[in-house]
Amino acid sequence: MSNVILFNLTTVLFGVASALYLGALYARNEKISAVGTWVCVLAAVVSTAALGLRWYESYRMGIGRIPVTNLYESLVFFAWAVNLFYLVVEGKYRNRTFGAFVMPIAFFTMVFAVYNDSGIQPLVPALQSYWLHAHVITCFVGYAAFAVSAGVAFMYLLKARQEKAKISEGIVGLLPPCKMLDDLVYRAIIWGFPFLTVGIITGAAWANYAWGTYWSWDPKETWSLIVWLVYAAFLHARITRGWHGRRAAILSIVGFLSTIMCYLGVNLVLSGLHSYGGG
C-alpha cells in the first residue's frame, strides 16, 4: 500500500506547512512562511503522486476505479484540492498569511483520514458510472473553495476587531487589509458556487440514470441543497443588499459549517439514512 505511505507523508507535510505559516505569523518572519510555500508545493506533488499511485494500484488489484469512492479517499482528495486552491490564492494575492488559516484545514482533514480505513475496496454496482468522476470532482472543488472562503472569513473577523480598536501591532497586524480579505471571502464563493451547482446537477443526472429519479430528498441531496441555498443567500445579500465585512464573513462560515454537515455529518451523524457515497 505505497499510496498510503505517500498520503501519510502528505499529512506530515501539511502539518509542517501549517506550523511554518503559524510560526511565521508569531515570529513575524516572512522567510519562514516562504519555506511553508515550498512545503505546500512539495505536498501538492506528493499527494498528486499518491492519488495517481492509488488509482494505478486499484487497476493492479483488478478493481480499477478513480480514487474518490470512500470516506478515506474523499478526505484525501478534499485536502488535496484545498492545498491546490490555497496555492493559487497565495500566488494571486501575494500574501502568505492565508496559509496559517487555510493549511490547518487540509492538515486536520488528513489527520481525520488517517483514522479511517485506507484499503482499496471494490466498487458497488451503483457507483460504477462515469458520472462518478464529474460529480465528485466538481463537488470537491466547490467544497475546497468554500473552505478557503471560511478560512479567510475567520481572518477577516480577527482583523476587523483589531482595525476597529486601531491597533496594528501583534500577529494580526500582519494580516492583509480587511478590504482584501472581504473581497477574497466573496471571490472564493463565486468560484465555489458554480462548481457546487454543477456537482448537484451531475449528481441529479447520475441518480436519474441509475434509478430514474433526479431528486428524491435523500438527506445527502437535501443537505447539498441547504448548502446551495445558504451561499445563494450570501450572494444576494452581498450583491444586492451590500452585505460586506462582518455579516458576510459570518455567513461564509455558516456556509462552510453546512458544507461540512453535507459532506461528513450526513454520513456520520445521520448514518443509516442513506446508503451511497460513503463520504
Next chain:
Amino acid sequence: MADEKRTPSPIDRVWNFFTSVKLAIFTLIVLASTSILGTIIEQNQPPAKYHQIYEDWAFALMDRLNLFDMYHSMWFLFILVLFTVNLSCCTIDRFPKMLKVVRNPRTKLDGNLEKTLSLSDRWKRKGPLSGWAGKYAEALSASFAKPTVTEDGGEVHLYAETGVASRFGVYVTHLSIIIIFIGAIIGNVFGFKGYVNIPEGESVTQVPVRGGVRMQDLGFTLRCNSFRLETYPGGQPKSYMSDLSVIDGGRETLRKTIVVNDPLQYKGIWFYQSSYGQAGGATAQVAVTRKDGTPLATLALSVNEPVPVEGYGIVRGVNYEQNFQGNGPALQVTVEKPGKPAASFWLFQGRPDLDRRRNDSVVFSFSGLSSKMFTGLQVAKDPGVNVVWLGCALMVIGLVMAFFLSHQRVWVRLSPGADGRVEVVLAGSASRNRLAFEKRFEKLQTGVKAVGQ
C-alpha cells in the same frame, strides 16, 4: 399625484413586498433551515416505526405538521411557491429596466456620471478636436471595443462597452430555476414512478405505482429472460444484470441486458436495474438420457415434487448435500416405476457418468442446483426530465455569465478648452471584478494617452 407618492397604494405595497430582495434572502434561509428537519426525521416510513421512536404526543404533533413527508407538504409547497413568485416578480420588475439601460446606454459622459466613476484621467492636447476624436476612437476599437460617437454642443463623446451579457446572467439563472420547476411539475403530472419484481422467464404488463396504490399499464409486455449476478472474489456483488425483452404487438421489438447505471428505455418508459432476489426455492437440474446417449428429458426438481418421465416412471428429488461423503455436491432422488418398489440413489454433480453403473434403462446426470431469481426494476416515465436538464444547463450558463463576465464601460469626452487646447477625459467602470478592470483600465489609459504623441 404627490399624495400617492408619499403613501404607496396597497397594490404597490404588495408589489414592493414581492419584488424585494429581502424577501428572497428570507425565503432562501427559511427553505434552508426547514429542509434540515426532513434530514433528521426519517421520511415516509411506516407509522409503526415512528411510534417506536417518538412519544404519542410528539408523533401526533409531527404528523399534524406533515413532518413525515414534509417535502411534499402544503406548507413546504407554500414556501416554494412564495420563492417562485418572488423570483418571477423580481424578474418582471427589474428585467425591463435592465434592458432599457443596455439598449440605451449613457453614451455621453456628463458631469454627474463622471462623479460616480472612480477610474478617470484627464489631459490636454493641441490640435483639432475632431482629429483627436478619430484617433481615440481608433485606439479604443483596437484595444477595447468599437465606440459609439456622439457629438453634442461642440463636445465629442466616445462610449465603448464589453461583456454586456454579464447583465443577463442573473436573469438567465432565475429563469432556469423556474424552468426546472416547470419540468418537475410536468414530471409529477404526466409521469409515474414504480417498482416491480419479475421472476426469470416471466412477464409483466402493468407496474404498481405510488407505493402500490395504483396499477399503471405499460402498453406493452416486459419479460425477464434471465438474471445474472457477478461477485468480487470477496463475495460482494460486482455487477448484476437482467436480460429483458419488450414484446409489443405480439412480437419482440427490443431486447437488452441492463445493469445498474445502464437502463432500458421503450416508448418513454425507463427500466432501471435496482435489486434482485431469489424467486421461490431452488430446483435441481437433472438430465435424463437413454443408454445410447439420446436425450430424453431435462428435469427441474423441486424438493419432493413428483415429476413424471414418459415411459419410465415418477422422479423426485428428496435430498441435497453440498459435499456428500467427500465427493462434492450430490442429489438424492427416488424413482417409482409402475408396479415396482421405489428406489432411492445419489447422483454426483462432478461425475455425470457414474449413474450408468446402476444399469437402468435410462441414465440420470445432475448438473447442479439452480435457484430461480427475480429482478427488481425501478420503472419511471418522466416527460419533464428534459425540461429539467434544459433548466440545469441554463443555470450553469447563467452563473458563468453573471460571475465570470463583467460589463465594462469606457467613456472619452473631448471638449474645447478655454486655452484653445482640447480637454480630454477618460473614464471607466465595471459591473464586477473591479481589481481586474483597474489593471485593464491602466493599460488602456497608457495606450490611449500615447496616441499621437
